[in-house]
Amino acid sequence: xxxxxxxxxxxxxxxxxxxxxxxxxxxxxxxxxxxxxxxxxxxxxxxxxxxxxxxxxxxxxxxxxxxxxxxxxxxxxxxxxxxxxxxxxxxxxxxxxxxxxxxxxxxxxxxxxxxxxxxxxxxxxxxxxxxxxxxxxxxxxxxxxxxxxxxxxxxxxxxxxxxxxxxxxxxxxxxxxxxxxxxxxxxxxxxxxxxxxxxxxxxxxxxxxxxxxxxxxxxxxxxxxxxxxxxxxxxxxxxxxxxxxxxxxxxxxxxxxxxxxxxxxxxxxxxxxxxxxxxxxxxxxxxxxxxxxxxxxxxxxxxxxxxxxxxxxxxxxxxxxxxxxxxxxxxxxxxxxxxxxxxxxxxxxxxxxxxxxxxxxxxxxxxxxxxxxxxxxxxxxxxxxxxxxx
DNA sequence: GATCCACGGGAATACACGGATG
DNA sequence: CATCCGTGTATTCCCGTGGATC
Numbered sequence: 001x002x003x004x005x006x007x008x009x010x011x012x013x014x015x016x017x018x019x020x021x022x023x024x025x026x027x028x029x030x031x032x033x034x035x036x037x038x039x040x041x042x043x044x045x046x047x048x049x050x051x052x053x054x055x056x057x058x059x060x061x062x063x064x065x066x067x068x069x070x071x072x073x074x075x076x077x078x079x080x081x082x083x084x085x086x087x088x089x090x091x092x093x094x095x096x097x098x099x100x101x102x103x104x105x106x107x108x109x110x111x112x113x114x115x116x117x118x119x120x121x122x123x124x125x126x127x128x129x130x131x132x133x134x135x136x137x138x139x140x141x142x143x144x145x146x147x148x149x150x151x152x153x154x155x156x157x158x159x160x161x162x163x164x165x166x167x168x169x170x171x172x173x174x175x176x177x178x179x180x181x182x183x184x185x186x187x188x189x190x191x192x193x194x195x196x197x198x199x200x201x202x203x204x205x206x207x208x209x210x211x212x213x214x215x216x217x218x219x220x221x222x223x224x225x226x227x228x229x230x231x232x233x234x235x236x237x238x239x240x241x242x243x244x245x246x247x248x249x250x251x252x253x254x255x256x257x258x259x260x261x262x263x264x265x266x267x268x269x270x271x272x273x274x275x276x277x278x279x280x281x282x283x284x285x286x287x288x289x290x291x292x293x294x295x296x297x298x299x300x301x302x303x304x305x306x307x308x309x310x311x312x313x314x315x316x317x318x319x320x321x322x323x324x325x326x327x328x329x330x331x332x333x334x335x336x337x338x339x340x341x342x343x344x345x346x347x348x349x350x351x352x353x354x355x356x357x358x359x360x361x362x363x364x365x366x367x368x369x370x371x372x373x374x375x376x377x378x379x380x381x382x383x384x385x386x387x388x389x390x
Numbered sequence: 391g392a393t394c395c396a397c398g399g400g401a402a403t404a405c406a407c408g409g410a411t412g
Numbered sequence: 413c414a415t416c417c418g419t420g421t422a423t424t425c426c427c428g429t430g431g432a433t434c
Contacts, residue, residue, distance in 0.1 A: 120394060139393055139434025298396070319422080335398055341423060361421035362405045393433085404423070411416070 026228030065209030068249030113172030114296035175199030211248030259374030302382035317364035
């Protein structure tokens with residue numbers, strides 16, 4: 001971001017009288033082009049992928065690190081940069097049409113496992129990373145897409161490095177499943193499995209990403225605050241505090257910062273006050289899930305979660321909560337109930353056993369969010385237009 | 391017309407508890 | 413006393429259907 005741009009953003013921030021100047025810079029689900037303080041890790045990832053610089057296929061790589069350590073950030077940043085230099089779109093355009101032979105090219109495709117859960121969606125994601133053509137999202141079979149991927153990589157000297165991010169989270173495509181899907185093009189594709197643990201039976205280099213150390217996390221927060229918040233909207237002590245509290249987890253820190261900024265905005269305050277941070281921190285559950293999890297859900301599920309957050313249903317049974325949510329949305333109580341059970345199973349919600357006065361029957365339980373609700377509420381694009389039809 | 395996907399609805403199964411049974 | 417049974421809920425599982433897309 002150049003100086004002009006920074007100034008422009010500050011001005012517009014001032015004009016709106018807001019604490020938040022640039023939501024994107026502040027959002028815990030957005031990665032920076034150059035992650036702060038992760039250079040050594042980037043280097044090790046490049047080492048592991050070394051072979052691509054000789055136009056060869058690297059071994060399968062695993063990138064592992066604890067929650068909030070920036071595994072995703074590192075991989076997306078590296079892949080973007082590598083694509084700039086090595087992908088077909090930059091090298092091959094001029095030459096493919098001439099002489100009939102194509103230049104060597106390597107594509108780097110990062111697939112977000114949270115948003116890509118079926119074979120169809122997977123091939124779709126890979127294909128759109130491999131070409132600039134529009135990829136259909138319906139009306140065509142999975143086989144068809146797989147075939148297109150194969151054709152795309154058919155010429156010798158064309159390769160793809162496919163990262164599967166969050167491969168070890170519930171509901172995502174596991175590394176073994178991805179291997180299966182890529183089997184038809186195994187000769188021209190290498191994988192990078194990104195998650196909290198190595199895939200079972202992993203052979204190949206592993207890049208380990210450590211938690212942020214305290215001062216590194218301070219840098220991360222400072223960087224985000226300086227580009228995302230109005231000048232002087234938060235002081236350094238508060239940032240240090242926040243970093244200490246987050247204990248190396250950048251997601252938690254950024255989610256709290258974002259939440260506090262949202263609260264300050266709603267408060268019409270001109271800076272992020274201690275009380276905002278206090279509440280925002282309490283809103284980030286200990287050992288919770290990344291806010292990207294709920295944000296990757298279908299619009300209807302997000303609607304249900306938005307309603308749930310409004311409801312504060314900590315002491316209501318799941319079925320009561322489900323009916324209450326159904327009343328505020330276009331969904332059926334039965335469907336919402338199933339959603340709630342599913343989400344609890346996946347760890348997005350937590351089930352709290354409910355001691356009911358009633359004697360007979362199985363004990364009901366309540367659910368509560370295990371994600372930062374302030375950030376979710378503000379970032380979710382699903383609208384809860386409460387109009388219940390019928 | 392083909393295809394994918396998510397909702398909806400309901401059947402099947404698990405659990406809690408009191409009371410009956412051996 | 414241990415176990416089984418019946419009833420009422422809670423929870424999980426499964427599959428048909430319809431909307432959206434090409």
